[in-house]
Amino acid sequence: xxxxxxxxxxxxxxxxxxxxxxxxxxxxxxxxxxxxxxxxxxxxxxxxxxxxxxxxxxxxxxxxxxxxxxxxxxxxxxxxxxxxxxxxxxxxxxxxxxxxxxxxxxxxxxxxxxxxxxxxxxxxxxxxxxxxxxxxxxxxxxxxxxxxxxxxxxxxxxxxxxxxxxxxxxxxxxxxxxxxxxxxxxxxxxxxxxxxxxxxxxxxxxxxxxxxxxxxxxxxxxxxxxxxxxxxxxxxxxxxxxxxxxxxxxxxxxxxxxxxxxxxxxxxxxxxxxxxxxxxxxxxxxxxxxxxxxxxxxxxxxxx
Amino acid sequence: xxxxxxxxxxxxxxxxxxxxxxxxxxxxxxxxxxxxxxxxxxxxxxxxxxxxxxxxxxxxxxxxxxxxxxxxxxxxxxxxxxxxxxxxxxxxxxxxxxxxxxxxxxxxxxxxxxxxxxxxxxxxxxxxxxxxxxxxxxxxxxxxxxxxxxxxxxxxxxxxxxxxxxxxxxxxxxxxxxxxxxxxxxxxxxxxxxxxxxxxxxxxxxxxxxxxxxxxxxxxxxxxxxxxxxxxxxxxxxxxxxxxxxxxxxxxxxxxxxxxxxxxxxxxxxxxxxxxxxxxxxxxxxxxxxxxxxxxxxxxxxxxxxxxxxxxxxxxxxxxxxxxxxxxxxxxxxxxxxxxxxxxxxxxxxxxxxxxx
Numbered sequence: 001x002x003x004x005x006x007x008x009x010x011x012x013x014x015x016x017x018x019x020x021x022x023x024x025x026x027x028x029x030x031x032x033x034x035x036x037x038x039x040x041x042x043x044x045x046x047x048x049x050x051x052x053x054x055x056x057x058x059x060x061x062x063x064x065x066x067x068x069x070x071x072x073x074x075x076x077x078x079x080x081x082x083x084x085x086x087x088x089x090x091x092x093x094x095x096x097x098x099x100x101x102x103x104x105x106x107x108x109x110x111x112x113x114x115x116x117x118x119x120x121x122x123x124x125x126x127x128x129x130x131x132x133x134x135x136x137x138x139x140x141x142x143x144x145x146x147x148x149x150x151x152x153x154x155x156x157x158x159x160x161x162x163x164x165x166x167x168x169x170x171x172x173x174x175x176x177x178x179x180x181x182x183x184x185x186x187x188x189x190x191x192x193x194x195x196x197x198x199x200x201x202x203x204x205x206x207x208x209x210x211x212x213x214x215x216x217x218x219x220x221x222x223x224x225x226x227x228x229x230x231x232x233x234x235x236x237x238x239x240x241x242x243x244x245x246x247x248x249x250x251x252x253x254x255x256x257x258x259x260x261x262x263x264x265x266x267x268x269x270x271x272x273x274x275x276x277x278x279x280x281x282x283x284x285x286x287x288x289x290x291x292x293x294x295x296x297x298x299x300x301x302x303x304x
Numbered sequence: 305x306x307x308x309x310x311x312x313x314x315x316x317x318x319x320x321x322x323x324x325x326x327x328x329x330x331x332x333x334x335x336x337x338x339x340x341x342x343x344x345x346x347x348x349x350x351x352x353x354x355x356x357x358x359x360x361x362x363x364x365x366x367x368x369x370x371x372x373x374x375x376x377x378x379x380x381x382x383x384x385x386x387x388x389x390x391x392x393x394x395x396x397x398x399x400x401x402x403x404x405x406x407x408x409x410x411x412x413x414x415x416x417x418x419x420x421x422x423x424x425x426x427x428x429x430x431x432x433x434x435x436x437x438x439x440x441x442x443x444x445x446x447x448x449x450x451x452x453x454x455x456x457x458x459x460x461x462x463x464x465x466x467x468x469x470x471x472x473x474x475x476x477x478x479x480x481x482x483x484x485x486x487x488x489x490x491x492x493x494x495x496x497x498x499x500x501x502x503x504x505x506x507x508x509x510x511x512x513x514x515x516x517x518x519x520x521x522x523x524x525x526x527x528x529x530x531x532x533x534x535x536x537x538x539x540x541x542x543x544x545x546x547x548x549x550x551x552x553x554x555x556x557x558x559x560x561x562x563x564x565x566x567x568x569x570x571x572x573x574x575x576x577x578x579x580x581x582x583x584x585x586x587x588x589x590x591x592x593x594x595x596x597x598x599x600x601x602x603x604x605x606x607x608x609x610x611x612x613x614x615x616x617x618x619x620x621x622x623x624x625x626x627x628x629x630x631x632x633x634x635x636x637x638x639x640x641x642x643x644x645x646x647x648x649x650x651x652x653x654x655x656x657x658x659x660x661x
Binding site: 005006007010014018021108111112115116117118209213214215216218219220221223224225254255258259261262263264266268269270273 | 338488489490493497498522526541543546
């Protein structure tokens with residue numbers, strides 16, 4: 001066994017890439033849940049974003065336009081969920097699960113004719129000067145732009161929830177929608193905006209797979225990433241920085257176990273394969289002290 | 305998944321119901337483990353189904369249910385197909401073996417064909433392809449072309465089919481390049497593009513300049529392309545969009561001739577329970593175009609091996625071959641019997657690491 005074959009800088013760099021799709025989807029879902037809405041349709045929105053982004057990118061030849069298309073695709077699907085749950089007061093759990101099934105079917109339909117097509121290039125940025133720093137340069141400054149956008153979204157969400165007036169309103173709506181309504185805030189509008197944001201983020205996460213990570217479209221491309229994103233939101237106890245940690249931990253252990261296999265470590269492979277799930281759950285359960293937003297999953301109607 | 309299965313099987317039942325009202329054509333059902341758009345395993349089976357439709361026209365109706373879990377759900381799907389008048393049912397994944405036998409005993413008049421299994425009954429045949437022949441050709445190219453002498457192999461599940469492929473590739477890589485080393489990574493999935501991409505990247509970072517895969521997506525090809533100096537092979541389908549480099553050749557599943565022949569046998573009333581295990585010679589395994597990125601002499605050798613395998617004058621497992629522990633498996637000139645190959649659970653000498661048990 002030769003552990004020197006594992007380069008820690010490369011390992012850290014690839015965990016950031018491996019975690020990005022989950023991170024993008026999870027940060028959107030975190031905002032949705034902080035607004036008091038439980039949308040279990042993340043997987044469906046991700047795969048829809050993956051195919052929408054791929055279609056736009058291959059039509060225009062621009063991965064950037066693809067990402068914009070993916071955000072719209074995810075948001076449009078989320079809007080469907082928003083209309084059903086906020087205006088028709090449908091059950092959020094059932095609607096979310098339905099949204100996943102619908103998204104999987106819709107993406108399979110939309111993706112006909114795009115199988116085996118390659119995505120346009122989306123080059124990594126080599127941040128000038130910074131990427132030449134030994135070790136840190138390789139870890140932090142040689143990624144594609146979406147890795148940084150994911151990080152910026154986490155930071156922005158943290159700031160928005162903690163310091164901005166909009167964040168305060170969003171949290172009020174999520175904690176106690178009756179009280180927020182009594183104070184004169186439009187609960188349904190706030191929640192719709194949060195749902196749209198969540199859909200757009202999930203769409204970006206899906207498109208990161210189809211445009212950067214894989215980069216080609218195939219049915220079932222997301223392979224359960226949306227469910228992991230959902231789990232990470234809960235285990236991060238609805239806090240953005242813990243969510244970042246959770247996603248990186250999951251991505252890191254996934255990449256690490258593949259590295260350990262390649263150097264021939266004699267731990268049973270089955271245990272290595274389940275280790276990302278185990279470690280993520282363990283660490284986040286140990287850390288978690290938060291509680292769910294008070295109105296999470298409850299329907300709101302001004303008359304009731 | 306159960307709910308989607310319910311929906312798809314209901315849809316299949318409806319379409320079967322309407323089909324039965326027509327001029328009573330022969331109905332052929334297909335049970336798929338993945339989506340028809342996976343671009344790999346199920347995609348190629350569906351190509352075979354479409355070939356049946358094309359070949360027989362209105363004389364044959366086909367129905368399929370995709371993404372059927374390998375368990376109780378598959379029993380219900382098969383029963384539903386049989387009840388709705390299917391004459392012949394192909395079940396296309398190893399995990400359907402016992403459900404197929406079970407349902408076949410309930411419907412003695414319906415013919416069943418199970419892919420990649422080994423159990424038989426009066427109305428159950430099984431069939432599989434000798435993909436290891438294709439992997440021998442890949443191994444030859446891999447061993448000839450590697451400069452780092454490290455070949456990365458993305459394994460799906462540690463079952464005989466996959467282990468056979470690793471051994472076949474290794475034996476032929478090692479014969480042209482005694483210094484070659486295989487690094488095997490198990491991903492425990494047939495299809496998860498993100499995980500396959502990560503596995504490919506890890507192998508490349510650890511020095512592999514050839515990636516072989518027993519998983520179905522093109523993510524490893526994309527990873528190789530990004531790395532620049534790494535070659536790969538198409539798996540299940542041609543994946544020629546990544547040619548001529550990094551994809552330098554491929555193994556292609558070609559089920560169409562078999563599906564057409566078996567459907568014809570049902571129509572003629574000559575269908576019998578058989579075991580079929582065909583390779584390059586019968587056309588069930590195709591070797592995709594060897595691209596110009598392969599040196600001319602290596603390409604010629606690989607094509608000669610392909611032709612020798614097809615004609616039967618060469619067997620991919622021809623001794624002397626020892627097992628990993630050094631004990632003799634095949635003596636000089638001896639070839640492996642199908643029973644040992646079908647249940648292969650050991651590495652050959654020279655491969656390091658253990659097979660997960």
